[in-house]
Amino acid sequence: MPLLKIARMGHPVLRSVASPVDDPTDAALRRLAEDMVATMWDAGGIGLAAPQVHEALRLIVFTPVDERPDGPSERGKVTILVNPEITILDPEPVEGLEGCLSIPQLRGLVPRPRRIGYAGWDLAGKRIEREATGLHARVVQHEVDHLDGILYLDRMPDLTQLAFESELHHMVGEPQVPEEPEG
Ligand code: NI
Numbered sequence: 427m428p429l430l431k432i433a434r435m436g437h438p439v440l441r442s443v444a445s446p447v448d449d450p451t452d453a454a455l456r457r458l459a460e461d462m463v464a465t466m467w468d469a470g471g472i473g474l475a476a477p478q479v480h481e482a483l484r485l486i487v488f489t490p491v492d493e494r495p496d497g498p499s500e501r502g503k504v505t506i507l508v509n510p511e512i513t514i515l516d517p518e519p520v521e522g523l524e525g526c527l528s529i530p531q532l533r534g535l536v537p538r539p540r541r542i543g544y545a546g547w548d549l550a551g552k553r554i555e556r557e558a559t560g561l562h563a564r565v566v567q568h569e570v571d572h573l574d575g576i577l578y579l580d581r582m583p584d585l586t587q588l589a590f591e592s593e594l595h596h597m598v599g600e601p602q603v604p605e606e607p608e609g
Contacts, residue, residue: 440477477573486573541557
């Protein structure tokens with residue numbers, strides 16, 4: 427499976443609104459999704475949205491775990507979601523550090539609703555419906571934002587909470603430094 431080139435902030439595809447997928451079972455879509463998973467693992471991310479690989483389609487891949495994946499089995503877990511939709515179940519904002527494969531070397535503190543429901547289709551055309559909190563909810567929100575041309579920086583109320591990874595240790599009260607960017 428070929429690795430795909432990741433678009434970086436400034437490329438217009440990251441600011442476009444992605445188009446819905448007509449057929450989740452399409453063979454070319456499956457190839458794209460599989461290449462996205464390989465690209466995500468290779469880049470050390472835990473999520474990736476199709477616009478990040480220059481395809482303006484409503485397709486995301488991510489690791490559906492509540493905490494940082496730390497073992498090989500956890501890292502192997504992946505969800506491929508077509509035409510995803512989010513419902514906010516608890517709007518109470520929770521802050522967490524995010525990174526993005528399209529914005530290398532930076533991390534920023536982003537408030538996100540605490541609990542969400544999300545839905546979409548898998549590559550067999552089967553409906554997926556789940557609820558999520560923690561990192562799981564964060565990564566899904568981050569990836570779905572990419573489908574609407576939104577980057578995590580747009581969600582930051584305080585840009586003093588943006589830092590290079592190598593300088594994060596200076597940030598006062600920084601609870602934990604994530605090892606992997608959201609995607
Ligand atoms: Ni991202």
